[in-house]
Amino acid sequence: MIIEFSYQNFRSFRDATTFLMKADAGKSKLDNTFIVEFNTGNSIQLLKTAVIYGANASGKSNFIRAFFALTFLIKNSAKFNIDQNQLITYEPYELDIHTINAPISFKIAFILKDIKYEFEIAYNKNRITYEKLNFSPKGQVSNIYTRIISEKENYDTIELGKNLLDKKINKKVFKNQLYLSKFGIETPHDELTPIFQYLSNINIWNAYDKFSISDLSKEIATSIAQPENKILKDRLSKLIRVSDTRIESIGSKELKKDNFKFPEEIPENVINDFLRANRFQTFAIHKLFDGKKEIGKTEFDFDRKESVGTQVLLALGGKILQTLENGGILVIDELDNSLHPKLCKFLIRLFNSKISNPKNAQLIFATHEVTLLDHDVFRKDQIWFVQKDKHGNSELYNAGDFEGIRDSTNFEVWYRTGKFGGNPEIKEIEFIYE
Incomplete structure (x- = not known):
């Protein structure tokens, strides 16, 4: 589970920025939180969901991309x-001469097997300038490894901590590679490989990107085609059915070459x-009628005959159900794209419910849909906003930072009236046509 994610000098975020999934001391909506007991006897209360609001170009998507940049380097840099x-x-803040060539930094604190890691x-632009992995197996912070930067060689060296068994x-590691990345690509290790797997398995998707949704749809189609994933297929069918799509159930089947008509000039490898x-x-599967009489079932190709919203629901709904079943972290940009607000609320509640989320999976998402700002859905510590200052620098802040805010506050009204900020300041029509 994620405790904290911090970053600096990434895209529109110039200054050090910290995002927390640690719950405050509030007692409302405790189903939206869960408690992790450490092996030291201490505990921490974390949030199951968090939402980020902001105007267009405020930096919401850059917040999501910060997650992607970190996980991309972890998953891929050993192959560089x-x-x-x-x-x-490497995408630094480019509106300040002091940051345009400065390093980008990331820090993530998380819990794996009841132990805290950082x-x-x-x-x-060209190399890793800092890398450190710490953990707290006995309550005290202990170093697993630290990267020692070399100015002369084409590689850096690693200093291992005393508690690494x-x-x-x-x-040794090349300057453009993360050391952690090596333990998921070329070197198995009982202690480091699980950390690589945990961080690289943070799922990040953009619901507004049709290519991203297409890739996710193919992933879900592959999953539900497997007999061992029958429970996932059945739950996804129920989710689509209760969403009032008039679909009875969904399925997936393997296609052969004969199912397609390829021009003769296309190479075999293509x-x-x-x-x-x-x-x-x-x-x-839809019901088939003769007038008003139901006479059987008929099969529709999902990609060709179902609406865009239903296709998005299949992709995101499938990934959400997978995450709830297996545990983990799901990060989504534009969750509300092509989905009705009531359906979005339902998907969020799946994470907040103990019944559907027994493994305490976490959902972090960005949206414009203000009707999701419902105090029946969120606590104040689950709501975040992004706003740009006069320098074009994105600032991330929490609803709980505002004086007078309570968990019973009408968050939507506060946001619509500008009390939270994060709204676009749109000039009058005359400004455009003067």
Whole structure:
């Protein structure tokens, strides 16, 4: 579970920014929180969901992209060639001459197997400039490893902490690679590989990006086609059915080459790549009528015959149900895209419910939909806002920071009337046509 995520000098965020999933001392909506007991006897109360609001171009999506940049480097940097000239996730704040070439930094605090970990990195255009992994197995912070920066060699060295049990590992890493990344790609390790897996498995999706939704739909189609995932398929069918789509159930089937008509001039390797990418097809079962009389069922190709909103529901709903079943963290940009607000609230409540979220999975999402600002859905510590200052710098702040705010406050009214900020300041019509 995530406790805290901090970053600095990333895209529109110039200053040090901290996002928390730690609950405040409030006693309302305790189902929206959960308690983790550490092996030391101490405990921490965390939130199951958090929402981020802000005007267009305020920085909401950049907040989501910060998660993506960190996890991308963890998942992929061990594959970077030594001669790779630029880290593609290096996107600093470019409206200040002091930051335009400065390092980007990330820090994430999380809990894995009831132990708290902290992972910190910094990097510039060409190399990793800082990397450290700490944990607190006995309550006190202890270092697992620290990166030692070399100014002369084309690689850095690693200093291992005293509490790392298996020290028979390579202690060198190329300058453009994260050391942690090596333990999910080339070097198995009983202590470090689970940390790599945990952080790299943070799921990040953009509901507004049709390519992202298409990729996610293919992933869900592959999952529900497997017999061992029958429970997921049945729950997804129920979710789509209760969403008033008039779909009775959904399924997925494997397609063969004969199911497609390829022009003769297309090379075989291109055909094979296409078949691998489109191996499974999702279908929807609808009732078939003769006038008003139901006479059977009929099958629809999900991608060709269902609405965009229903396709988004299949993709996001499938991923949400997977996350609830397995545990973990799901981060979504534009959750409300093509989905009715009531349906969005329902999906959020799936995370806040003890029945549907027994493993305490966490959902973090950005949205414009103000009707989700319902005090029956959120506590004040679950609500965040992003707003740009006069320098174009994005600032992230929590609803709980405001004086007079309570968990019973009408959050939507406060937001609509500008008490929280985060709303666009739109000039009058005359400004455009003067």
